[in-house]
Amino acid sequence: MSETTRNPGDDEEPALDCELERPSDRTDFPDFRGPVAPLEGHETVDHFGLIYETHAERFAAVGPYVAQGLERGERCMYIRADSSREEVLDALRNGGIDVDAALESGQLTVHTVEETYLDGGAFDVDEGYDLLERAMEEAHAEYEGFRVTAEETWLADDERAQEAFMSCEAHVNDLVDGEESTALCQYDRTELPPEIIEDVIQTHPYLIYDGTVCQNVFYTPPEEYFGPDRPARENERKLQTLVDRTDAEATLETEEWAQRQLYAIAADPHQSFEEKIDDLLSFGREVFDLEIGGMARVDPATDYYRIEAISGDHDGLEVDTEIPLSETYCHEVVENGPADTVPMPTELSTVTGELPEQKSRASDDVRAYLGTCIPIEGDLDRTFFFTSSDPSDGAFSDRERTFLRLMGQWVKYELEQRRHERLLRDLYETIADPQASFSEKIEGLLDLGSERFGLEIGYFTQTDDDETFEIIAAVGDHDEIRAGARDTLCDTYCEKLLASPGPISVTDAAEVGWTDDPAYERFGLDAYFATTVHAGGEEYGTLCFGSESPRDRSYSDGERTFLDLMGQWLSYELEQQRRVRYLQESYEITSDPARTFEEKLQALFDLGSEQFGLDVGGMAKVFPDDDRLEVEYTSEECGPFRPGLEPPLSGTYCGAAYGADGPVTITDPVAEGYDGYAYEELGFEAYLGTHIEVDNGHDRLFFFTTTEPRTRPFTDAERTFLDLMGQWVNYELERRKHRRSQEKLYEITADSDLSFDEKTERLLDLGRERFDLEMGFLLEKRGDEFRVVKTQGTALEEGTARVSANPGNYCKRTITMETPLGVEDVTAVGWDDDPLYREYDMGCYLGTRVTDGDGVYGSVCFADSADQDREFTDADYAFLDLIGQWVSYELERDERERRLERSNDRLEESNKRLEQFAYAASHDLQEPLRMVSSYLQLLEHRYEDALDAEGEEFLAFAVDGADRMREMIDALLAYSRVETQGDPLEPVALEDVFESVREDLRMRIEGSDATITADSLPRVQGDASQLRQVFQNLLSNAITYSGDEPPRVHVDAERRDREWVITVEDDGIGIPPDEQNRIFDIFDRLHSREEYDGTGIGLALCERIVERHGGEIWVESEPGEGSAFSFSLQPTAAGSS
Secondary structure, eight states: OOOEEOOGGGSOOOSOSSSOOOOSSOBOOTTSBSOBOOOTTOSSOOEEEEEESSHHHHHHHHHHHHHHHHHTTOEEEEEESSSOHHHHHHHHHHTTOOHHHHHHHTSEEEEETTTTTTTTSSOOHHHHHHHHHHHHHHHHHHSSOEEEEEEOGGGTTOHHHHHHHHHHHHHHHHHHTTTTEEEEEEEETTTSOHHHHHHHHHHOSEEEETTEEEEOTTOOOHHHHTSTTHHHHHHHHHHHHHHHHHHHHHHHHHHHHHHHHHHHHHTOTTSOHHHHHHHHHHHHHHHHTOSEEEEEEEEGGGTEEEEEEEESOOTTOOTTOBOOGGGSTHHHHHHHSOSSSOOOOEEEETTTTOOOSOOSGGGTTOOEEEEEEEOOTTSOEEEEEEEESOTTOOOOOHHHHHHHHHHHHHHHHHHHHHHHHHHHHHHHHHHHOTTSOHHHHHHHHHHHHHHHHTOSEEEEEEEOTTSEEEEEEEESOOSSOOTTOEEESTTSHHHHHHHSSSOEEESOTTTTTOTTSHHHHHHOOSEEEEEEEEETTEEEEEEEEEESSOOSSOOOHHHHHHHHHHHHHHHHHHHHHHHHHHHHHHHHHHTOTTSOHHHHHHHHHHHHHHHHTOSEEEEEEEEGGGTEEEEEEESSOBTTBSTTOOOBGGGSTHHHHTTOSSOEEESOTTTTTOOSHHHHTSOOOEEEEEEEOOTTSOOEEEEEEESSOOOSOOOHHHHHHHHHHHHHHHHHHHHHHHHHHHHHHHHHHHOTTSOHHHHHHHHHHHHHHHHTOSEEEEEEEETTEEEEEEEESSOOOTTTOEEEOOTTOHHHHHTTOSSOEEESOTTTTTOTTSHHHHHHOOOEEEEEEEEETTEEEEEEEEEESSOOSSOOOHHHHHHHHHHHHHHHHHHHHHHHHHHHHHHHHHHHHHHHHHHHHHHHIIIIIHHHHHHHHHHHHHHHHHSTTTOOHHHHHHHHHHHHHHHHHHHHHHHHHHHHTTTTSOOOOEEEEHHHHHHHHHHHTHHHHHHHTOEEEEOOOOEEEEOHHHHHHHHHHHHHHHHHTOTTSOOEEEEEEEEETTEEEEEEEEOSSOOOGGGTTTTTSTTOOSSOTTTSOOOSOHHHHHHHHHHHTTOOEEEEEOTTSOEEEEEEEOBOTTOOO
C-alpha cells in the first residue's frame, strides 16, 4: 500500500463548501441536516422539492444551489413567478455570487413563468417537458451540465394546472436521472394548498424542509403514481412505514442505551485504561450475549498471539497466554483486515456455517466468534473479540457489528494516544534537556522519529544556495547517508522534497514510480517521510526518515503531526541560535568603545542587511510639517539614494512607518498602495522600517530596503530585531544629545573667567534649549515669597520681582521634594488654579530645589506657556539635577568661603595672641627665672660650707626645678613658633637631616650602647630645622625609653600613593593601646619624672611640625614589644627620592 501526499492545507478544496452535492454513493450537506444517497432506481441525486415558508428560507437553499452550479461550470436557469428579477438577483448576490459576470457570460439566465411554462397561455404537460428537455440539451452542448430551479407559486389559483404540473414533475425524474442535470422546485407552503404539498412529497425523490435535506421515503415512482392500484399501494406503504418506524425507534432506543454505557465506561476519569478494557469486555459480553470477551496482541509476520485481557471463564484462555496466531480464529480477522483502520467485525459461527476447522485446544468448544482487528500505529496490532460455546449463538446484526467496531475504534484511539503521549514526553525530554548540546538533541530527535515512524534511517541536512547539501546528523546504517557527507542536491530525495510545496510521504517507491529515478538507484529508499526545515522564514534544510523496505501502512495524522512538531522545534531552535548570534553581534557592535556612532551605525546596517535579506540600510530625519525627509546615513549608495537626499515623506515607505506603533513592513508595494516616489523613482521593492521618537529634536526613521522583489513576509523575530536596533539608535541619539548638553554645562561651570551670575544666566539658557521650554528661573525663598534672582526668557526684573509662595505654588512644592518635579500639563493635574498659572500662563513646569550652607535656598526651574505633548524623561530630570547641584555647590562654596574668611580672621587674631604669649614667655618669664637661678648659684658658692647635707639637697632641688622650668619655657616657646617662625618649605634631603641628628646624639648613643640604623631616605618638601627637631625628639625618646637592654632603633621610608611615610622603630618598653592617643597631647606624660626625665612637649611638638608639613603622625605599639612612630611628608615637586 502506498501514497504520496502533501500538507492538508495544500490539498485542493472540494467543490462543495456548504451546498447541495451530486454524490456517487453518499453525501453530507454542511448547511443542512441529513445525509442523502441516491434512491434505488436513481443513479444520482437529481430532483429536489424545496418546501419553504419564508423568503429567507427559500434563498438559503436556492443560493447555494445556484452557486454550486456556476462553480461547476453548469448552466443555471431560474424561472421566477412571485419574485421580481431584481429580488432574485439581489438574493443571489447576497449569497456571494458574481451575478453580473454570470449573466454576461450566459451561464445564468432568469425567465418568467410566462416565458416558459405559460408560454402558450396555459400549462401543457408535454410542452413543459419539452421545454426542460431542450434547455438541458442546449446546456450540455456548451456547459458541463444543467440545473434549473423554478418558483411554483403560480399554481396557487389554478387547479387544472396543479394536476397537470404534478404529472410533469413525476416525469422530470426520468428526464434528469443519470444525466448531468439537476432540478430544484420551489413550493411555498403558505400559498399552496395541502393537496399540492402532498403531491410534491410523492413526486420528488428528495425534499428540503426546515434546513434538512431528506431522502424521501414517501416518494412514489411515476409508474406507481399514475397506476390503477395507487390507493392500495399507498395504504401498504404507509402501514409498512409505521411498522418500520416503530422497529427503528425501538432499535434506536437500544442503540442509544448501549452507546451511553460505552461512553460512561470510556469517559470515566477514575479508571485506568486496563480497568476500562475489562469493563468494556464485560459490557460487550452482555450486549452480544456471548460468554467470553478478550483482547490479544498479534503479529502475523511471526505468528504471534498473546492474550492481554480476558473476560469470562475459559480454561485455555488467560492473560499472558501465548498461542500461535495461525491456530486461532483471530487469524481470520487479521488476515482479512485493512492495514490502518478498524474493519467491520467478522462473524464465524455454526449458525452461518462459516466456522473454520478447529484451530487448537483452546478453540475446541468455540461455536460462535465475533471479532475485529485493531491496527495500532507503530506497534503490534490487536484483536478485540467475543466467543461462545453455544451453537445457537451467531447471526449478528449489522448494528451489533457496528457497535463492536465502535469499541475497537475507541481501543485503537486510546492505545495510539497513549503511545503518542509517551513519544511526546520523550520528545520533550529530549529537546528540553539542559545538559544536552544541540547536536545531541538532534540525534535524540532522529532516534525518536525512527521509532515513531518505523523507519530505520533518519537524517537532518543543511542546504546551501549553490545547490549542495550537507548531512548534519544521521542515524541508521546506510553507506550514503552519514553525518558529514556533502554532495549536490541533484538526483536526491531532498531535491524532490524541496520542489514540493509541503512534506512528502511515500510508503512504497514502486507504487509512485520512483524505482526508475536516479535518486532511488543511488539511495534505494522504498519508504520516505520528510519535511522542509526553515529558519527566519528561509529554507534551511530537510528532516528526513526512510527505509530500504516498503512500509505496510499509510502515514497517520498523528505521525504527520509528530514530524511537523520535530520540524517546528528544529526551526525554532535554529531561529533562536540565529537570533542569539545576531544579538551577540549587535551587542559587540554597540558596546565597542573604539567605534564612533557612525561606525557602529554602518556595522548595524551591514548586520541588518544580512539578517533581513535587504540590500540597503538607512536613517533619515523627519520634517512632517514640510512633508520632507532628510537622509542622514545609508549603508551604501543606491542610485540617487544617498545621504543628503530630501524626498517627500508621503512619497516614501517611511511615510507609512512615521507615527506607527511598531515596525512597518512592505513586501508588495503596488498591491499595498505604495507605488509612489520610492517605488517609481528609487526602485525599492520591499521595506522594513521603524519610527524613532526623539525628545526635543527631529524624529528619525530607521529602515532597510531593497531593489529586489521579496517573496516571503517578514517574521516577528525580524520585526523584533529591527525594534531593538531602533531602541539602541534612540538611546544613542538621546545620549549624544545629553552628552553635548553636559559638555556645555561643564564648559560653562569650569570657565574661571565667568562670574556666578554669568554662569547662572548661561545655564538657564542651556536648560531652556535642552528642555525646549521658554522660561528659566533661579528663585530664592524669602519668607512667604520667592525672589527672582536670575531669569531668562521672561520680562521679570531680577532682584526685585517676587513670586507668591501660596500653599499650592509650583516652587513651594519643589523645595519640599528630594528629587526634581516635572508636570507636563498643569491643567491635567489640577494646578490651573495656581497664581503662577493665571499670572504667568505656565502650562508646564520642571524644577528642582537648591540648597546653600544653611539649608534650602530656593529652586532652579523651567516653564512654558504651553503644555508638553511628551513626558519629561529620566535624562531631563538628571540634567536638571546637575544644574541644581552646581548652583547648590556654588552657593554652599560661597557660604564656606565667607565662613573660612571669618575663621581665618579669628585664627590670625589667635596667632597674634600666641606670639604675644611667646614674647612674654621669652622676656617676662625668662628674666625672673634667670634671677632665681643666679641667686641660687650665689647661695651655693657663698654658703657652701654653711649648708649641711639636707640644705645642699634642698638647694639642688631648687636649681633642678629652675632648670626644668627653663626647659619647659623653651619647649613651649618652640611649640608656639612652629607656624610663625619656621622657614619656607623647600626640598630637603632627609639623609642629611638624619645624619646630623645622629651626630648630635653621638654622646648619648655611645653612653647607652645604642644602635641606630636607617634605610635610604628620600628628599621631601619641608623645613630642614623643624624636621631635624622631629628626628631628634623621636630618636631621643627611643633611647630614653629603651628599657634595660641597649637601644636598637631603625629608620625607614615607604612611598604610599602621593606621600612618603617615615617610620622610627625601636625595641623599647612600648606603649599600652589605651594610652596611645594621649602621648601627642601637650604636657601629657605617661611616666613620672622620677622614672623618666622630660617636659611632655616633645611629641606634641613633633605632631605640630608634621601638621605644618601637611602630614600626619601616629604610633603602633605593644607593651614590651617596642614602638613604631610614623609620620607622612610630601615629596618634592619632581617626586624624586
